[in-house]
Amino acid sequence: MLRSGALRLCAPGVLRGPRRSAAPPTRESRPPPRSFASEVIRVDLSLPNPSWSKDMRLLFDQFMKKTEDGSWKRLPSYKYVSPQRTEVKTFFPDGKPVKEDHMPQAQLFPRSLEEGLGFEYAMFHNHVENRTVCIFQGGPYLQGASGFLHGGAIATMMDSTLGVCALTAGGVAMTANLNINFRRPIPLCSVVVINSQLDKVEGRKLFVSCNVQSVDGKTLHSKATSLFVKLNPKEV
């Protein structure tokens, strides 16, 4: 019962994604060459698309209103990190270097699935309050238990929202730990709001926390606390 109810929230067409075969990737399905990728970099994916449900659009519009006085900012989001960002590999001189050949294939994980089938989200940040809010619609390819989102998919979006909150406040940092309590399952294709905040800064340590709630605020789906550590300046 819950499952079909949840799926009705999907925008029409979302469940009719392109067929996938088990065959090896064809030329067309391989990542685009770097010259094409640099054009794709400019496509901001945190804007409404036809797969967004009514709830998702309403929330987006509400947050866009909050950006009008400058207190909140919508954060753009791209599938490919910019060429400069690929130099992140140089932060870890003792780590195994990433092969240059693989870098053009690199995509931001939550942006790697096709429109409407995976992670649909937009983030907004309040610089004064050090808060980041993510409105998130998890598509049908993110299923865990039947009809519900996979915990790893929820963790991905919590980590991403917390990460943006920490990075915006403190610069380049990585997740050192992430402690999640999953309280109530999230129906596939429904929309949730992830509210994160910077709680404390101690030297290179950024302590952040978040909760995941239903659109009406009545259901608390998950909560998390997390530590991000700014990368050692000697290594950056």
Ligand SMILES: CCCCCCCCCCCCCCCC(=O)SCCNC(=O)CCNC(=O)[C@H](O)C(C)(C)COP(=O)(O)OP(=O)(O)OC[C@H]1O[C@@H](n2cnc3c(N)ncnc32)[C@H](O)[C@@H]1OP(=O)(O)O
């Ligand atoms: C700006 C805009 C960009 C836009 C761009 C677009 C991209 C849009 C971004 C989306 C956002 C994505 C967000 C995803 C973020 C990941 O998913 S990151 C991937 C998962 N994380 C990792 O792989 C990290 C692996 N771990 C490490 O590399 C290292 O352990 C760390 C975290 C860098 C820390 O290492 P370190 O620098 O050597 O630090 P270390 O000296 O050991 O410890 C420093 C302090 O932290 C404490 N600490 C370290 N680890 C821990 C721990 N696990 N627990 C408790 N305390 C700890 C230490 O005790 C120490 O404390 P103090 O003694 O100073 O009090």
